[in-house]
Amino acid sequence: MTHDIGCMRAIEAFYAYLDGELDDPESIADFEHHLGHCRSCFSRIEMEKALNERMRKNARRESSEALRERVGKIMDKF
Amino acid sequence: MTDERTKAFFGTGVEVNIDALYSVALRLTRREADAEDLVAESVAKAWSAIGTLDDRERFRPWLFRILHNTFISDYRKHAVRPDEASYSDGDCEDDELATLLNEQSDDFLVWWANPEREFFNNLLGESLLAALDKLPEAYRTVVVLVNVEGFTYDETAEVLGVAPGTVRSRMKRGRTLLQKALWQQRPDSTKGANNDS
Numbered sequence: 001m002t003h004d005i006g007c008m009r010a011i012e013a014f015y016a017y018l019d020g021e022l023d024d025p026e027s028i029a030d031f032e033h034h035l036g037h038c039r040s041c042f043s044r045i046e047m048e049k050a051l052n053e054r055m056r057k058n059a060r061r062e063s064s065e066a067l068r069e070r071v072g073k074i075m076d077k078f
Numbered sequence: 079m080t081d082e083r084t085k086a087f088f089g090t091g092v093e094v095n096i097d098a099l100y101s102v103a104l105r106l107t108r109r110e111a112d113a114e115d116l117v118a119e120s121v122a123k124a125w126s127a128i129g130t131l132d133d134r135e136r137f138r139p140w141l142f143r144i145l146h147n148t149f150i151s152d153y154r155k156h157a158v159r160p161d162e163a164s165y166s167d168g169d170c171e172d173d174e175l176a177t178l179l180n181e182q183s184d185d186f187l188v189w190w191a192n193p194e195r196e197f198f199n200n201l202l203g204e205s206l207l208a209a210l211d212k213l214p215e216a217y218r219t220v221v222v223l224v225n226v227e228g229f230t231y232d233e234t235a236e237v238l239g240v241a242p243g244t245v246r247s248r249m250k251r252g253r254t255l256l257q258k259a260l261w262q263q264r265p266d267s268t269k270g271a272n273n274d275s
Contacts, residue, residue: 014250016246061104067117
């Protein structure tokens, strides 16, 4: 049975929840129950998700052709 | 052990991870040429150490651990350090952290929800990387591994050689510092009536 954990406990679990690190079904249910009843925490989670997405989009880089060739040459010598 | 099948396994593993290796190396060194050198050196070291890989399922964290260790031993002292001191790296108890996150996020949320957000979306991309690069290394590395490259807390702990609980606390503090940095460097036109604390 779920119960409201309050904002302070929800904030403690924020990143663990977002990062898929809350593995106890009861903890997940309690957290999501709180999100369903707290506009502030719900908005924060949405903001954090958007921030994560933006960070992934900006910080992921493709390696250059020169680097791939260089690494390929290193591996050719193995 | 270093037979053709091992070479093929290693080659595929490097190929699959080379963009991620470069992305992490770039956030560690903050200089493209150094990031490429770091990746190349790490791949060579990894092959030399292939005999230490006990479980092939753990190839990815094992490979990134070599990258991280190589950064520490050969690159850290030369790494670009943009104004890290402006973000306190001191001890922070969990309850203090929760309070900081709670108070700061309210202001951040108002800013994030600003109807003019689209206007500075492009700038935010640059601001985000600048803020990320200014995080103290311990937090920056955890945020990049977890949020950008999708490592679990256990894998990140394996890469860094720390306890999973340390990863969890560094994530909370790193993300809080990142928001604080974004909040502090937001465009002047959006500061309005909000307090800049």
